[in-house]
Structures are given as C-alpha cells and as structure tokens.
Amino acid sequence: MLLHTLNRLARYGMVLAACLCIIGLAGCGPAADVPDDGKLKVAVTFDALKEFTQAVGGDKVDVYTLIPDGTEPHEFQPTTQTIKHLGKSQLFVYSGLGMEPWAPKVVEAAKNTSLHTVNASQGVTPIALTDEEDVKEHGAYDPHIWLSLVNAQIEVSNIAAALAEADPANADYYRNNAANYKKQLQALQDEYARKFASVPRKDFVTGHAAFAYLCRDFGLTQHSVESVFSSGEPSARQLARLADYCRANDVRTIFVEDMVSPKTSETLAREVGARVETIHTIETSEDDESYLDRMRDNLEKIYASSLR
Structure with missing residues (x-):
C-alpha cells in the first residue's frame, strides 16, 4: 500500500x-x-x-x-x-x-x-x-x-x-x-436497453473499472481486475477473490481494455477457464472505427457474455 x-x-x-x-x-x-x-x-x-x-x-x-x-x-x-x-x-x-x-x-x-x-x-x-x-x-x-x-x-x-x-x-x-x-x-x-432488460445475468468482469456510467445506464454491475484509474497491481487476495467469483458464477469472458496491459486479465482468464475479449475505452483512435461503432461493439460483447 x-x-x-x-x-x-x-x-x-x-x-x-x-x-x-x-x-x-x-x-x-x-x-x-x-x-x-x-x-x-x-x-x-x-x-x-x-x-x-x-x-x-x-x-x-x-x-x-x-x-x-x-x-x-x-x-x-x-x-x-x-x-x-x-x-x-x-x-x-x-x-x-x-x-x-x-x-x-x-x-x-x-x-x-x-x-x-x-x-x-x-x-x-x-x-x-x-x-x-x-x-x-x-x-x-x-x-x-x-x-x-x-x-x-x-x-x-x-x-x-x-x-x-x-x-x-x-x-x-x-x-x-x-x-x-x-x-x-x-x-x-x-436498442440495448431493450436487450439488457431480459438477460439472465447483469454483471461482467473487466480489466479496469471504467464502465460505471455504462452500467448505470443499463442496470449492470462491473467487477474489475484493476481500479477506476488502472493504476497499481491487484493483490494476490484480490485476484483470488475475483477468481472465486468467476468460478462460482460461471464467468466465461474476461474483458480487457485497449489501453490497459492485458497480462493480469489473461492470467485470471487462464485460471478460471475463460476467454479474453477486448472492449474499448475510446480514449484513442482505432482502425478508423467511430465512437458509435465501438460503443455498439462494447455493448454487443457485454450482452453476449450475459447470455450464459
């Protein structure tokens, strides 16, 4: 600390x-x-x-x-x-x-x-x-x-x-x-308010806690490897707690953001048998994709993960 x-x-x-x-x-x-x-x-x-x-x-x-x-x-x-x-x-x-x-x-x-x-x-x-x-x-x-x-x-x-x-x-x-x-x-x-209204799970796991406002919009909850500002490293106890959560809730997808190192998320995914998917924080331009394109990609991936 x-x-x-x-x-x-x-x-x-x-x-x-x-x-x-x-x-x-x-x-x-x-x-x-x-x-x-x-x-x-x-x-x-x-x-x-x-x-x-x-x-x-x-x-x-x-x-x-x-x-x-x-x-x-x-x-x-x-x-x-x-x-x-x-x-x-x-x-x-x-x-x-x-x-x-x-x-x-x-x-x-x-x-x-x-x-x-x-x-x-x-x-x-x-x-x-x-x-x-x-x-x-x-x-x-x-x-x-x-x-x-x-x-x-x-x-x-x-x-x-x-x-x-x-x-x-x-x-x-x-x-x-x-x-x-x-x-x-x-x-x-x-469009996504209608989709998220009927999903069986309302949470997802991501690399850092950047999506609180998105969660508020759609009634979701984020669980993150790192803090709001993606600084520092999570403790072994924090990672163990998150791994236990993923196993208990059959989490199959760990999201990682484009501007954050994926190493810790990849380690967590291997430990719990999940795959890693990239979602966007839209802080830097990417492959000529628009804000609307990337937000749709974010929402669709989170929605897909909520179906299982």
Missing part, C-alpha cells in the same frame, strides 16, 4: 512539474502548425471528444487532439506543443471530472484571450469514487462519462453550445448536427 501511494504521488508530482515547466516555456519555440483555412480551430483532449466535436462541427471546424494516439490520458503530461496549440485555437474542449487535471494551468499558460473553454461534463450526474487514494489523486468522481450513451448526449449538447458561442454565424448548423447525432446515440441506447 505504501509503495502504491508513493508511486501515485510521484506521478502527480511529475504532472505538476510538467505544468510548471510549460508555463515557463510557453513563449519559446516555433508556433504550432495549425492550418489557416477559415475554419474554427478546436483543441480537444482525447478521441471521444474529437468525434463528438467533429459530429457537431462538421465542415466548419478543424479539430486537433492534444493527447497523442496511444497515450493513456491518465498518464499524459502536457508539453510546450500543447500550449502552442491552445494559443492558436478558438475553442478548447475537455471532459472534466478530474480526467485532465492539468487543463486549467495549460489554459492559463496559453495566454489566449480569444479562447473559449468548455467543460463537457457540465450537467452530468457524476458517480462518486470510494477509494480514498483515488479521491486524493484524481478528485471525488469517476471521470469516464463518455462511455455512457446518455452522458455522451450531454457532452454533445455542451459542445454544440460552445461552438455556437464561439461561432454565432453557424449556431443553427451546430445545433442541427448535434440533434441528429444525439438521435443516433439515443437509438443505440434504446
């Missing part, structure tokens, strides 16, 4: 040091490579927000993702390039609820008086964290709101309002696009 806490404090210190460093260096180096094509320049933090912004903004926006593909957002440390992109942007979209603790410092360092900033979590009913160490490091709430089709609609509405404020001439365009995209999100929600 002590080592786990020290590791977390070290990571927090690295992020804080990086923020302080980039504030000092924000005025140095070449300008960010942002195209001057007349479109609204929008910086977002990770892939799900990029997709929401593109769905709403259409051909009126250029969207740049600050966290590079393949980087775990919880571990991201901003750089001078992060600052420079915000310095050239007109809108900055972040997910909030502790997902991007560096965001206020980065906005301050950008010194961009024309930058509109939107916390896309506004209006979401958050799920409180229960682990004291997670609360100390990340804040009071689970930040994985975009993995809920209900919350995704709230984020889309917030993004549409921010785009309309930043670019009033195209406000109706943004609102119409948002309404159309929200209809697609709601249709997928309705």
Whole structure:
C-alpha cells in the first residue's frame, strides 16, 4: 500500500512539474502548425471528444487532439506543443471530472484571450469514487462519462453550445448536427436497453473499472481486475477473490481494455477457464472505427457474455 501511494504521488508530482515547466516555456519555440483555412480551430483532449466535436462541427471546424494516439490520458503530461496549440485555437474542449487535471494551468499558460473553454461534463450526474487514494489523486468522481450513451448526449449538447458561442454565424448548423447525432446515440441506447432488460445475468468482469456510467445506464454491475484509474497491481487476495467469483458464477469472458496491459486479465482468464475479449475505452483512435461503432461493439460483447 505504501509503495502504491508513493508511486501515485510521484506521478502527480511529475504532472505538476510538467505544468510548471510549460508555463515557463510557453513563449519559446516555433508556433504550432495549425492550418489557416477559415475554419474554427478546436483543441480537444482525447478521441471521444474529437468525434463528438467533429459530429457537431462538421465542415466548419478543424479539430486537433492534444493527447497523442496511444497515450493513456491518465498518464499524459502536457508539453510546450500543447500550449502552442491552445494559443492558436478558438475553442478548447475537455471532459472534466478530474480526467485532465492539468487543463486549467495549460489554459492559463496559453495566454489566449480569444479562447473559449468548455467543460463537457457540465450537467452530468457524476458517480462518486470510494477509494480514498483515488479521491486524493484524481478528485471525488469517476471521470469516464463518455462511455455512457446518455452522458455522451450531454457532452454533445455542451459542445454544440460552445461552438455556437464561439461561432454565432453557424449556431443553427451546430445545433442541427448535434440533434441528429444525439438521435443516433439515443437509438443505440434504446436498442440495448431493450436487450439488457431480459438477460439472465447483469454483471461482467473487466480489466479496469471504467464502465460505471455504462452500467448505470443499463442496470449492470462491473467487477474489475484493476481500479477506476488502472493504476497499481491487484493483490494476490484480490485476484483470488475475483477468481472465486468467476468460478462460482460461471464467468466465461474476461474483458480487457485497449489501453490497459492485458497480462493480469489473461492470467485470471487462464485460471478460471475463460476467454479474453477486448472492449474499448475510446480514449484513442482505432482502425478508423467511430465512437458509435465501438460503443455498439462494447455493448454487443457485454450482452453476449450475459447470455450464459
């Protein structure tokens, strides 16, 4: 426990040091490579927000993702390039609820008086964290709101309002696009609400506890190998308890997320005679698959696992 806490404090210190460093260096180096094509320049933090912004903004926006593909957002440390992109942007979209603790410092360092900033979590009913160490490091709430089709609609509405404020001439365009995209999100929600209503089991086992909001949407329960923030290693006792649960409940599938090491999940699966399936946290782009494609894949796999 002590080592786990020290590791977390070290990571927090690295992020804080990086923020302080980039504030000092924000005025140095070449300008960010942002195209001057007349479109609204929008910086977002990770892939799900990029997709929401593109769905709403259409051909009126250029969207740049600050966290590079393949980087775990919880571990991201901003750089001078992060600052420079915000310095050239007109809108900055972040997910909030502790997902991007560096965001206020980065906005301050950008010194961009024309930058509109939107916390896309506004209006979401958050799920409180229960682990004291997670609360100390990340804040009071689970930040994985975009993995809920209900919350995704709230984020889309917030993004549409921010785009309309930043670019009033195209406000109706943004609102119409948002309404159309929200209809697609709601249709997928309705489809799987009907499916999950009659399944014999309402739980699943996954690599880290990123799906609490999805579970709330559909009345499900997640059992996870690792915590909400996929940090540290589970103890032998925790793994033994989870293995006992899997055997007692005939769990045949252990899910693992695309951004988390599968080793522990694979070990658990071998021990209980289950298979490993990948589901998506949609923090980074994957094979040109859309948010809707990946959410459908997640829901279908969880649904299939609930039938046995």
